[in-house]
Amino acid sequence: MQNIYDNDQFYEGYIELRNRSNSYNELLEIPAIRSLLPDLMNKVILDLGCGYGEGCLWYVSNGAKTVVGVDISEKMIERAKDENSSKFVEFINKPIETFTYEEDFFDLVLSSVAFHYIEDFDALIRKIYSLLKPGGQLVFSQEHPVILANKKREGWIRDQNNKKVYWPLDDYQLEGKREETWIVDGVIKYHRTFSTIINTLIRNGFIVDKILEPIATDKAIEQNYRLVNEKRRPSFLMIKARKQNE
């Protein structure tokens, strides 16, 4: 289990990135995943990979009864307790993979761009299923399979004028570990195909309710022109699913 967020260099770089008002998270990922959320009023919520907990506090301020935020990074959980604590939020410093809690407990499990760090997706989904009440919902975002697929981790292919000409898709069916340089070297992610992600949910008792491959609004593109590229290839995949009532 990788704990890159406790790497000092990564942590500083990540915080700096997240503090930018024009980050992909602020302008694209967060508005998109929140558009998938049900009414949070009185919901008991689990946030897997909560980072420094700004989401947890937002869920409470939008009506959630209680929120449990889980993150592998000690630094992130420390910061979460400093900046985003609330009597309605419990922060737990544990890897998502080893985290356990009371079964049939949560109304809603949320996770924002964390699942592509998890090697065993089937085990993750089975655990989430057991933690959710019947009819409970799962809403998560991850890097899109077309972003994770290419083992060479090439970015945009550019012409002589450095203009982006296309996104190099390759290795799509070769699932598994991807190593890349993001802030620091050796960041490990796991590629899974679209069908593997969806079928794993269905096979483990979820009904898929909605899928989102977000594009940026014109207003967001004004704030970060690179977001125009989301029309050319999606960065994120978001899924809303529901635990079947037995």
Next chain:
Amino acid sequence: MQNIYDNDQFYEGYIELRNRSNSYNELLEIPAIRSLLPDLMNKVILDLGCGYGEGCLWYVSNGAKTVVGVDISEKMIERAKDENSSKFVEFINKPIETFTYEEDFFDLVLSSVAFHYIEDFDALIRKIYSLLKPGGQLVFSQEHPVILANKKREGWIRDQNNKKVYWPLDDYQLEGKREETWIVDGVIKYHRTFSTIINTLIRNGFIVDKILEPIATDKAIEQNYRLVNEKRRPSFLMIKARKQNE
């Protein structure tokens, strides 16, 4: 509504292609979509875009009670009646878009690589829903969104030695008409994103049961080495869904 299959040059080229024992249809698409089929015993089946009807006869020979095969191409339906007729199969020469039949009539609606020719996917899915019995199933294949997306319709990007280096993904979120040369010029297809395809099914009352992005077996790759590329980028998307019982 495009009727390219009645273009003499296209028709001859297509038949020649389909007669090859090592075509993508024979080695990849047909085995994959048939792997998604339920038990056909006594099923009342609709085949949308049945072509020359070899599938319709196969369904009957595998236990289907009756099969209705629909195709826009007069030439295809003629050939279907010559080569694949059966007292249990009714062939109808109509565009999928204007075809109508008794509501709540079919146990199973099948379609093999035809839906990417249909402009209004929402209207198509609504019609299929109305033709299916409650609990009835839809199994279809289409060209994969990563194949249809690129408006320039570029094939594999190759190096100086003509080696395939990657598949050029672009224009993914720009849904709509794609014009390409396949056997003849000016073949019209329609690109839709993954999320549009899945959400259209769900929004119209279907439960998604399985998704398949097939790869070729080693045996198939022996017969057509180009199939090894399916590991690098998927050619087909296949979906199995079910009409919810009201």
